[in-house]
Amino acid sequence: MTQRISEITLGLEHTYAEQLGEFCVAVSPEPAREPQLLQFNQELCEQLGIDSQAWNDAVVAKVFSGDAIPRDSRPVAQAYAGHQFGHFVPQLGDGRALLLGEIVDRDGVRRDIALKGSGATPFSRGGDGKAAVGPVLREYLISESMHALGIPTTRALAAVATGDRVIRDRVLPGAVLTRVAASHVRVGTFQFFAARGQTDMVKRLADYVCDRHYPEITTDTHRYLALLQCVVERQAALIAKWMLVGFIHGVMNTDNMTISGETIDYGPCAFMETYDPESVYSSIDHAGRYAFANQPTVAVWNLARFAETLVPLIDSNDEDRAVTDATAVLEGFSDIFQRYWYQGACSKLGLNSLSTQRVVDDTTRSLIDDWFELLGRHRAETTLAYRYLADAAEGDRTPLDSMFPDRVKIDRWIERWRMLHGGRKASEVAHAIRSASPIYIPRNHLVEEALAAAVDNGDLEPFRRLLEVVRTPYAENTKWAEYAEPATSEFNSTYRTFCGT
Numbered sequence: 377m378t379q380r381i382s383e384i385t386l387g388l389e390h391t392y393a394e395q396l397g398e399f400c401v402a403v404s405p406e407p408a409r410e411p412q413l414l415q416f417n418q419e420l421c422e423q424l425g426i427d428s429q430a431w432n433d434a435v436v437a438k439v440f441s442g443d444a445i446p447r448d449s450r451p452v453a454q455a456y457a458g459h460q461f462g463h464f465v466p467q468l469g470d471g472r473a474l475l476l477g478e479i480v481d482r483d484g485v486r487r488d489i490a491l492k493g494s495g496a497t498p499f500s501r502g503g504d505g506k507a508a509v510g511p512v513l514r515e516y517l518i519s520e521s522m523h524a525l526g527i528p529t530t531r532a533l534a535a536v537a538t539g540d541r542v543i544r545d546r547v548l549p550g551a552v553l554t555r556v557a558a559s560h561v562r563v564g565t566f567q568f569f570a571a572r573g574q575t576d577m578v579k580r581l582a583d584y585v586c587d588r589h590y591p592e593i594t595t596d597t598h599r600y601l602a603l604l605q606c607v608v609e610r611q612a613a614l615i616a617k618w619m620l621v622g623f624i625h626g627v628m629n630t631d632n633m634t635i636s637g638e639t640i641d642y643g644p645c646a647f648m649e650t651y652d653p654e655s656v657y658s659s660i661d662h663a664g665r666y667a668f669a670n671q672p673t674v675a676v677w678n679l680a681r682f683a684e685t686l687v688p689l690i691d692s693n694d695e696d697r698a699v700t701d702a703t704a705v706l707e708g709f710s711d712i713f714q715r716y717w718y719q720g721a722c723s724k725l726g727l728n729s730l731s732t733q734r735v736v737d738d739t740t741r742s743l744i745d746d747w748f749e750l751l752g753r754h755r756a757e758t759t760l761a762y763r764y765l766a767d768a769a770e771g772d773r774t775p776l777d778s779m780f781p782d783r784v785k786i787d788r789w790i791e792r793w794r795m796l797h798g799g800r801k802a803s804e805v806a807h808a809i810r811s812a813s814p815i816y817i818p819r820n821h822l823v824e825e826a827l828a829a830a831v832d833n834g835d836l837e838p839f840r841r842l843l844e845v846v847r848t849p850y851a852e853n854t855k856w857a858e859y860a861e862p863a864t865s866e867f868n869s870t871y872r873t874f875c876g877t
């Protein structure tokens with residue numbers, strides 16, 4: 377064991393392991409046969425204040441595959457439960473992940489540093505605890521893209537191939553992802569002890585979470601109700617942001633919903649191309665539980681499970697009262713979601729002055745509703761529609777007209793939209809659209825091509841180019857024209873994503 381401790385330190389602290397010892401188990405990562413660095417996020421490394429100057433690729437590969445652990449790490453697997461597709465599983469937990477510790481970053485935010493795919497833990501339930509190169513690179517790419525789009529998300533610090541074989545439906549090369557998160561506390565973390573009736577434990581977790589994520593409510597007399605309110609607000613904002621870029625998470629189980637409001641767990645997720653609210657890409661989501669348009673409903677369902685864990689803390693003497701108060705907070709989700717949805721849509725449509733209104737007025741709302749109705753009716757391309765609208769604002773109607781063949785309807789809509797420009801120049805409106813509506817998202821066919829090149833041929837170039845493109849999602853670059861193009865409709869109609877576990 378001693379030879380597996382690296383010389384390096386990351387500046388790790390361990391508030392979770394120290395304050396919530398019952399919520400985790402000390403576990404060492406498994407050694408890797410031949411660790412090899414695939415990708416390292418230098419910018420994030422600097423943001424974390426880690427001094428990596430003296431490191432070489434071999435050191436990085438060893439440390440971020442779990443082959444050697446940093447001297448100041450204390451790896452633990454975190455316990456959690458969760459509702460998976462509506463069914464409660466009392467014990468899930470980190471079956472293939474380990475928290476190395478926490479770092480307070482340059483902005484003073486405490487961030488978890490965790491390995492994913494570093495081997496079995498007491499929570500593995502018969503699984504191998506491993507991850508494969510494809511899904512690891514997929515999470516790297518999509519989480520970094522989400523970050524660049526301004527959507528709260530866990531991030532990727534490193535991807536390392538382990539040199540080990542992972543057995544799935546075929547033999548795959550193994551890999552480990554280093555995931556950075558505001559924390560890994562999930563709705564399912566609360567459910568773990570709540571399901572066992574251990575309210576004292578739930579309280580300790582709630583207090584930890586308030587201190588770490590919502591310090592503004594620490595002295596609140598109704599802090600647990602306030603905590604629910606905070607999480608409802610963050611999740612409503614998050615889901616509106618997902619949907620405004622056409623993101624489908626794919627597996628919104630309660631163990632995949634964070635308390636911090638960050639997106640977590642990039643399994644069967646995808647960006648929708650053809651606008652269709654019923655879109656489902658996940659191969660295991662037969663009933664469409666996590667379809668695009670269902671995401672706000674599912675979020676409330678998950679938040680209701682969270683609220684249930686807090687009921688004994690909200691009012692320990694009067695359960696009915698606690699339930700009534702929690703229900704009122706949950707009922708507020710819809711209004712908050714709509715506020716973020718309409719404000720975000722205003723920005724994307726270049727109606728900036730309206731996007732700052734706390735309540736978007738009825739005229740603007742109906743204009744926005746009609747826009748999405750038009751997108752759905754014409755099966756328009758979710759991302760490019762806005763960029764074509766910007767072109768139309770500047771007088772080039774050709775791309776937009778090719779997308780909306782019903783000329784009369786789109787003409788009428790554009791007329792109403794122009795009335796809300798408040799006398800601003802067309803170029804200003806176009807600029808506003810292009811600043812809020814990305815041209816580059818991780819297109820499903822390009823993601824698959826990049827992963828296939830990496831896995832089948834060991835060629836990381838397509839992955840790296842795609843990563844570079846999605847990191848600057850708003851500024852059009854003529855040399856990247858093919859990255860803006862959607863897949864063929866054939867590809868889209870049959871595209872499926874898998875859990876990759």
Ligand code: AMP
Pocket residue numbers: 468469470471472473499500501502503504505506507627631632641643875877
């Ligand atoms: P996920 O679908 O990735 O959210 O994972 C759901 C649960 O299954 C979590 O408890 C994971 O830790 C566990 N899990 C997923 N893949 C594996 C694996 N290969 N080995 C062990 N546990 C796993």
Ligand code: MG
Pocket residue numbers: 631632641
């Ligand atoms: Mg998960």
